[in-house]
Amino acid sequence: MFESRLNVMKFAIALLAGPQDPAARSALSFAQAALDGGHQISRLFFYRDAVHLASDLAVQPQDESDIAREWREFISSNELDAVVCIAAALRRGVLNEAEASRWERPVANSGQPWVLSGLGQWVDAMQSADRAVTFGS
Amino acid sequence: MAADLKSLLVISRHPPAAQAAREALDLALAAAAFGVPVSLLFLDSGVMQLLKGQESALIKQKSLTANLKALPIFGVEDLFVCQHSLSERGLQSNQLLLPAKPVEGAEIAALLEQYDQVVTL
Numbered sequence: 561m562f563e564s565r566l567n568v569m570k571f572a573i574a575l576l577a578g579p580q581d582p583a584a585r586s587a588l589s590f591a592q593a594a595l596d597g598g599h600q601i602s603r604l605f606f607y608r609d610a611v612h613l614a615s616d617l618a619v620q621p622q623d624e625s626d627i628a629r630e631w632r633e634f635i636s637s638n639e640l641d642a643v644v645c646i647a648a649a650l651r652r653g654v655l656n657e658a659e660a661s662r663w664e665r666p667v668a669n670s671g672q673p674w675v676l677s678g679l680g681q682w683v684d685a686m687q688s689a690d691r692a693v694t695f696g697s
Numbered sequence: 698m699a700a701d702l703k704s705l706l707v708i709s710r711h712p713p714a715a716q717a718a719r720e721a722l723d724l725a726l727a728a729a730a731f732g733v734p735v736s737l738l739f740l741d742s743g744v745m746q747l748l749k750g751q752e753s754a755l756i757k758q759k760s761l762t763a764n765l766k767a768l769p770i771f772g773v774e775d776l777f778v779c780q781h782s783l784s785e786r787g788l789q790s791n792q793l794l795l796p797a798k799p800v801e802g803a804e805i806a807a808l809l810e811q812y813d814q815v816v817t818l
Contacts, residue, residue, distance in 0.1 A: 574816075576818070607724075608720055648720060679723055679727035680727050680730070680731055682724065683724075683727050683728045683731045683733055686814055687731075692814055692816075694816055694817065697709070697717075697817060697818070
């Protein structure tokens with residue numbers, strides 16, 4: 561038992577590609593497999609077009625999968641730290657209540673479980689994890 | 698935290714139309730600001746970022762030149778550029794605005810071995 565505990569790894573996972581890119585699903589499958597395998601995810605980081613996943617406004621046709629919803633549920637049910645790059649998010653119109661108010665925008669389209677924060681969070685995650693894995697480009 | 702890991706960023710997007718180019722440099726500067734040793738390898742169309750004399754203002758884009766020139770100030774001193782990518786685009790290393798060391802295929806493989814983390818942007 562003790563032996564197997566030694567093999568538990570802390571993963572930092574970054575996603576760069578948007579919801580339409582297959583990488584968004586690969587990253588989710590990988591993250592799920594990591595947890596299923598008894599590993600830990602110290603942080604998820606969403607950069608570039610991946611920040612669109614944090615928007616609550618996208619609507620998918622009923623017979624198509626909703627990758628943003630799947631990510632949201634995965635993050636919430638596993639209580640993961642999901643950081644969205646704030647600069648990339650603002651540029652692409654993904655704003656939580658605080659940012660919508662700060663920049664005087666009429667609506668916020670993001671919130672729990674996503675956290676808007678800086679690139680330093682990714683740097684920090686890469687430094688402290690046993691493995692840092694990046695999906696998409 | 699243990700001793701800082703060495704990171705290599707591989708930059709493969711061309712400037713300045715791709716927001717990706719700026720976002721790759723932003724990560725390099727953020728890492729450097731945190732004191733993480735970072736090197737950069739410019740590869741594929743990423744080598745175009747290093748080309749001198751770009752007038753990004755003509756297409757209403759902000760120039761990346763200032764960010765690139767800030768790299769040594771932030772402690773990012775090891776800059777590499779893929780020789781093959783340069784040749785493919787008819788470029789020579791004297792046309793670059795930063796002194797990046799040209800590396801060939803086999804050298805790139807050896808280079809990647811030296812880093813704890815490799816991030817491609």
